[in-house]
Amino acid sequence: MTPPAPADPAGTPPAELELRLGPIAHGGHTVARTPEGRVVFVRHGLPGERVRVRLTDAGQTARYWRADVVAVLEADPARRERHVWAPADSLRTWAEGRPPVGGAELGHAALPAQRALKAAVVAEQLRRLAGLDGPVEVEPMPGEDPEGLGWRTRVHFAVDAAGRIGMHPHRSTAVVPVAGFPLALPGIGALGLAGLDLRGVERVDVAAPADGGAPLVHLELAAGADEDRLRRETARLPAGTSVAARPHGAARPAPWAGRPAVVEHAGDHRWEVSAGGFWQIHRAAPDLLHRLVPAAAAPQPGGTALDLYAGAGLFTAALADAVGETGAVVAVEGSPVTSADARRTFAGRPAVRVERGSVDRVLARLWPDAGPAPRGRRRAPRGAGIPRPGAVVLDPPRAGAGREVVDRLIALAPRRVAYLACDPATLARDLGRFRRAGWRVRQVRAFDMYPNTHHVETLAVLEP
Numbered sequence: 001m002t003p004p005a006p007a008d009p010a011g012t013p014p015a016e017l018e019l020r021l022g023p024i025a026h027g028g029h030t031v032a033r034t035p036e037g038r039v040v041f042v043r044h045g046l047p048g049e050r051v052r053v054r055l056t057d058a059g060q061t062a063r064y065w066r067a068d069v070v071a072v073l074e075a076d077p078a079r080r081e082r083h084v085w086a087p088a089d090s091l092r093t094w095a096e097g098r099p100p101v102g103g104a105e106l107g108h109a110a111l112p113a114q115r116a117l118k119a120a121v122v123a124e125q126l127r128r129l130a131g132l133d134g135p136v137e138v139e140p141m142p143g144e145d146p147e148g149l150g151w152r153t154r155v156h157f158a159v160d161a162a163g164r165i166g167m168h169p170h171r172s173t174a175v176v177p178v179a180g181f182p183l184a185l186p187g188i189g190a191l192g193l194a195g196l197d198l199r200g201v202e203r204v205d206v207a208a209p210a211d212g213g214a215p216l217v218h219l220e221l222a223a224g225a226d227e228d229r230l231r232r233e234t235a236r237l238p239a240g241t242s243v244a245a246r247p248h249g250a251a252r253p254a255p256w257a258g259r260p261a262v263v264e265h266a267g268d269h270r271w272e273v274s275a276g277g278f279w280q281i282h283r284a285a286p287d288l289l290h291r292l293v294p295a296a297a298a299p300q301p302g303g304t305a306l307d308l309y310a311g312a313g314l315f316t317a318a319l320a321d322a323v324g325e326t327g328a329v330v331a332v333e334g335s336p337v338t339s340a341d342a343r344r345t346f347a348g349r350p351a352v353r354v355e356r357g358s359v360d361r362v363l364a365r366l367w368p369d370a371g372p373a374p375r376g377r378r379r380a381p382r383g384a385g386i387p388r389p390g391a392v393v394l395d396p397p398r399a400g401a402g403r404e405v406v407d408r409l410i411a412l413a414p415r416r417v418a419y420l421a422c423d424p425a426t427l428a429r430d431l432g433r434f435r436r437a438g439w440r441v442r443q444v445r446a447f448d449m450y451p452n453t454h455h456v457e458t459l460a461v462l463e464p
C-alpha cells in the first residue's frame with residue numbers, strides 16, 4: 001500500500017488521504033474529517049470504514065473537500081465483494097486512472113445496508129428541519145431484484161465525440177462511454193444502443209414500459225446533425241422500437257419510427273406518455289404509488305381533489321375514481337408536454353380538469369381568497385367556482401413545494417395532504433412549515449425506489 005502523501009508545508013492539498021469515515025449525509029456521501037479538522041465529503045465509502053481517498057475537489061481555502069474512496073483499509077461487513085457495475089466502481093476506475101461514472105454510487109453496499117443508510121438520512125432531515133423524531137424504515141420495492149438491478153424504465157445517456165453512448169462522472173460534463181446500464185430494464189440493454197454511431201446526437205432518452213410494451217428512443221440532436229445518417233443508424237434498432245428526434249432549437253420532436261409516445265399501465269388505467277414526458281422510473285413504482293398515494297389523501301365521493309405536480313396524471317386516475325362523477329379533480333402540471341399527455345388521457349372524464357401552469361399560480365387563480373394575490377397582478381382574477389379541495393396529492397420535483405404553495409394549502413385547509421417527495425431535505429423543510437401552522441404529520445413511509453443510488457422516495461400524510 002502506498003502511504004498517504006504528507007501535508008505540503010506550502011498548504012497545497014495532498015492528492016490522497018487516509019480517513020476514518022463518519023456518518024452518511026444527505027446527498028449520499030459519508031462525512032469525514034482530516035486530522036486538522038477539515039470536513040471531507042467522501043463518496044463510495046460506508047460509515048466506520050478506514051479508507052484511502054483521492055481528493056476530487058479540494059482547495060486550501062475551500063470550506064470542505066470532496067473525495068472518492070480508492071482503497072478500503074478496514075471494510076464494513078456490508079461492503080459487497082464486487083460493485084454491481086464496474087464503470088461506477090470507484091476502487092476499480094481510479095486504479096485505472098479514471099473517475100467512476102454516476103448513477104450507482106451506493107453499488108458497493110448490500111441492499112439492506114443501503115436502505116439503513118437512506119433511513120438514517122430521512123430521519124435526520126425530518127428531525128433537523130421538521131422537528132419530527134422517531135425511526136424511519138425504508139421499505140424495499142415489491143419484487144425487488146436481490147442486487148437492485150433491472151428496475152429503471154427510463155434512462156438518459158450522453159453521447160461522446162465518437163458517437164458512443166456514455167454517462168457523466170459525478171459533477172462533471174465529461175462523457176465516459178458505457179456498454180450498457182444494468183440498473184435499467186433488460187429490454188433497454190437489448191436495444192443495442194452502444195453499437196450505434198450517434199455522432200450529432202447530444203443526448204438519448206430511453207423509455208421502456210415495465211410490461212414489455214414498445215420502447216421509445218428519443219434523440220436530442222446537435223446543431224448541424226446529419227439527420228439522414230442518423231435515421232439509417234436508428235433503423236438498426238430492434239423492430240417495434242419507436243424513435244423520435246428533436247432537431248436543435250425545435251420545440252417538439254419529430255417521429256422517425258412508430259409513435260413518439262409509450263403506453264403505460266397501472267391497475268386498470270392506461271396512459272400515453274410522450275417523448276420527454278414525466279413517468280415514475282422504477283418499474284414497480286406506478287402500480288405501488290397509484291394504489292397508495294391517492295388513497296392516503298382520503299378523497300371523498302362528490303368531493304374535490306387536487307393532484308398537484310400531476311405529471312401525466314398517475315394519481316389523477318385513482319382520485320377521479322374515488323370522487324366519482326359528482327366530484328371534481330384538478331390536476332396541475334407545469335410541463336407543456338406532460339400536461340398535454342394528461343389532457344389527452346382524461347379527455348373523456350368530465351370530472352377531471354387539467355390545468356397547465358405553475359402550481360402556486362394555478363392555486364392563486366382558482367381560489368383567490370386563499371392566500372395573497374399572485375405576484376405581478378394588481379388584483380386576483382375571479383375564482384373558477386370549484387369547491388375547495390378536501391384531498392390533496394402533492395408530488396413536487398426535488399426543489400419541493402416551497403413556501404408559497406405550502407402557505408396556499410394551509411389557507412385552503414383541505415382535510416388531508418399526501419405529500420410524496422424524492423428529496424427528504426426539501427420535504428422536511430416543507431413539513432416544518434406545515435407543522436408551525438399547527439398541522440400534524442400522521443404518517444411517514446419511505447421506499448427504496450432507486451436501488452444502488454442514494455435517492456429515496458418518502459410519503460408523508462398531513463392533516464390540519
Ligand SMILES: C[S@@+](CC[C@H](N)C(=O)[O-])C[C@H]1O[C@@H](n2cnc3c(N)ncnc32)[C@H](O)[C@@H]1O
Pocket residue numbers: 278279280308309310311312313314315332333334335338357358359360395396397
Ligand atoms: C415528481 S414529478 C411527479 C409527477 C406525477 N405525480 C407522477 O407521479 O407521475 C413532478 C412533476 O411536477 C412538474 N412540475 C415541476 N415544477 C412544477 C411547477 N412549479 N408547477 C407545476 N408542475 C411542476 C414536473 O413537470 C413533473 O411532471
